[in-house]
Amino acid sequence: MAVAATVPFTHLCTMLEGVDRAKGKDNKKKVFKEFLDKWREFHNSVHKDDPNTEDSFYPAMRLILPQCERERIAYGIKEFTLAKYYIEILGLAKDSPDALKLLKYRAPSHAKGEAGDFAAVAYFVLKNRCPEKGSLTIQEVNDLLDSIATNNAAKNKEEVRRSILKLLRSTSAMEQKWLIRMIMKELKMGMNQAGVFAVFHPDAEDLFNVTNSLAKVCTDLRDPHVRLNEIAISLFSPFKPMLGQRIPLDGVEKEMHHEMFYIETKFDGERMLLHKDGDTYKYFSRSGKDYTHQFGAHPLEGSLTPYIHNSFASHVKSCILDGEMVGYNPQTKSIMSKGDKFDIKNMAEDSDLQTMYCVFDILLLNGQKFANSPLRERVDYLDKLFTPIEGRLFLGDRKEARTKAEVIDALNEAIDRREEGLVIKYPGSKYAPDKRKGSGWLKVKPEYVDGLMDQVDVVIVGGYFGKGRRSHMISHFLCAVAVQSTTPGEKPALFHTFCRVGSGYTLKELYQMGQKLHPHWRVFDKKKPPKTNIMFPSGYKEAPDVWIDPEQSLIVQIKAAEIIESDKFKTGCTLRFPRLEKVRDDKEWFDCMTLEELDDMRKNAEGK
Ligand code: ATP
Structure with a gap:
């Protein structure tokens, strides 16, 4: 009744x-x-x-x-x-x-x-x-x-x-x-719509504004203690995930209320929500599309579920996770960038790549909803949820920071790793489906302003070994510009160091090129620097682990946000947020940018 x-x-x-x-x-x-x-x-x-x-x-x-x-x-x-x-x-x-x-x-x-x-x-x-x-x-x-x-x-x-x-x-x-x-249709009782909504439920006005339905407001928000963000989130039904607001670096500290914030890796894949109840799994995209057929409804099927099912801790019966589905290359042990042209949602079984799920949030665990818990509490639950598996299930990491300078450092490192930016999150933020503005999540990317800086073609002259797992691989390159010979038509004989850039394992062509460079690397002993035609600033700043004769080397195209002063390189300047775009195998080593061209570019950039 x-x-x-x-x-x-x-x-x-x-x-x-x-x-x-x-x-x-x-x-x-x-x-x-x-x-x-x-x-x-x-x-x-x-x-x-x-x-x-x-x-x-x-x-x-x-x-x-x-x-x-x-x-x-x-x-x-x-x-x-x-x-x-x-x-x-x-x-x-x-x-x-x-x-x-x-x-x-x-x-x-x-x-x-x-x-x-x-x-x-x-x-x-x-x-x-x-x-x-x-x-x-x-x-x-x-x-x-x-x-x-x-x-x-x-x-x-x-x-x-x-x-x-x-x-x-x-x-x-x-x-x-x-x-x-x-x-x-006018009651004239001295209490307006907002007042009525506010008494009814703290989220009533918001819900009415998006649905325009009083009936929905009254049924969905029947219980004044259950908030809207929790209602939207339920096991096996799709909802729109929370989004990040794009913001300039200068705005980060203010948005984070000048308090501690998290810096997270920005994974470059497809946003996906994983719903799990025992042996049953469902995967929904950001628009609510069901991709379970691809990733697997049960532990015996799909491109992901069979590999991750056993890694959940025994106390986990049901859960909803938020994360990014990426392509992982087991040979190079690296995450592919979306720009490398593949579709994780429709990957063929015989692909060289495997599906990896990078988890960064949890919305439900064993029936308990977390949308109203602050992020700092939610991530605690994440830690005890599963054992990560290399190349299959990854637990997103976060660094605590407070200042813009720390963000710039982290962004530099991210660009080095060929990631496109960072995600910054307010630890006190609650999870609001489909919310972007004021959500407490920010996206920062290098501010590449089109036209402000052209891409540069520079020659690789040195290499730096990576850390940890990648210690045997060259993870970064030292690049140089040429000193133009005074005699027309003559090839350059001197090179000035100019910038350091992440090698980007994800570029297939670069990986192949790496093989080409391999036989020509020679150790660079900082105590007894070799005689080369590569000019360093005083003190051999940014000296590489290995060097290569430019004549044996390659030209690479680099994109950057701007040119900035720097005493670390012979040119006296360097690139901010340099990003390796491609290998210019159509160019010969002597076709590289010259000091003169670099000077022109600097002047132009200043003029803008
Ligand atoms: P948007 O998704 O914000 O509409 P977009 O599709 O252009 O914009 P980007 O601006 O490149 O995407 O970045 C936002 C996306 O980054 C998010 O939608 C999410 O899928 C993804 N992402 C990657 N890593 C994270 C992370 N650690 N936390 C939250 N989102 C992340």
């Missing part, structure tokens, strides 16, 4: 009357809240055996906020039409004082202040003609209003008349007053 079928319409109107009379916003809200609380209490007792009931506060809400009502078709009734109905139904003589009052409700009358307010004028006319007490429930009133609306649209005057008559005979004059306001 619906609550609205039991609650008398009189109660609703008495509440509205109370709100109208109460002085001040807070008192008005209090009156409404008392009514709402009683409704909720009654609702809980009526539906205690059916927690999933569709019944809600909606039947009352649509009368309280008739201007937000979208389900009932327009009444198409204006004051004048209603006045004529009343005159006819009440059998008033057309030129009787009461009939004139109704028809000319705008004219100043004896009842001061009521002029222009049809409902108030009608109240006086109806006072002695209506029952003292109404007998309709909220549901019955809604039914009658539905009938007025549909019959009016169908030009079925007789039925409209009948419904109005029924309303008149079963409601008091005070109720009529509110009914008229409901029909005119």
